[in-house]
Amino acid sequence: MSDKAQPIEIGKFGAVYGIKGWLKVHSYTDDPESIFQYKPLLMKSAGGVQEVIITDWKRHNKGFVAKVDGYDVREEVQALVGIELLVDPSSLPELEADFYWRDLVGCQVKTDKGYHLGVVTDLMETGSNDVLVVKANSNDAFGQKERLIPFIEEQVISNVDIAGQLITVNWEPDF
Known part of the structure; x- marks a missing residue:
């Protein structure tokens, strides 16, 4: 089974809230509230992956709290x-763009002049623009190196080929 078919993490349960079995929910979705609209919502525990049913949720401060079906007291929901x-x-x-950010992880990164910079290992949000975290291969002439490359289309990112797992960038390698 490919990594693309594996369940995708979109959030996690946080601290217990109150005494009636509510807990905080941390959402990683673009629109944080949309986490409650995914069906089925799954949870990954020591016993594997299973469906979880949120019976109620509400905004609380800058986040959310939720009630999980079958958990009615603080000690259970802990x-x-x-x-x-x-x-x-x-x-x-459906995508508005051509790919999800998760599709970029594992892509090779080369400059438009043909220099291999490494592989995308992660992405970071900085506020002004997103950043590719690119790790050079051990056979890189300059040793193991991590580069941060801004994801600015046309200016820095020349081409993204998801099928070919290749991102071409207008970026000078730092030696």
Whole structure:
């Protein structure tokens, strides 16, 4: 099974809230509130991946709290703290762009002059623009090196070929 077919983490349960089995929910979705609209919502625990049903949720301060079906008291819901929330990739909405950020992880990165910079290992949000975290291969003439390359289309990112797992950048390698 390919990594693209594996369930995708879209949030996690945080601290217990109150005494009636509510807990905080941390959403990683673009629109944080949309985490509650995914069906089925899955949770990853020591026992594997299983469906979780949110019976109620509400905004609380800058985040959310939720009530999980079958958990009615603080002591029971404590077991869910830190549990990842997942969805099946087929549940994701249609793309406005050509790819999800997760599709970029694992892509090779080369300059438009043909120099291999490494592989995308992560992405960071900085506020002004997103940044590719690119790690050079061990056979890189300059040793193991991590580069941060801004994801600015046309100016820095020349081409993204998801099928070919290649990102071409207008970037000078730092030696």
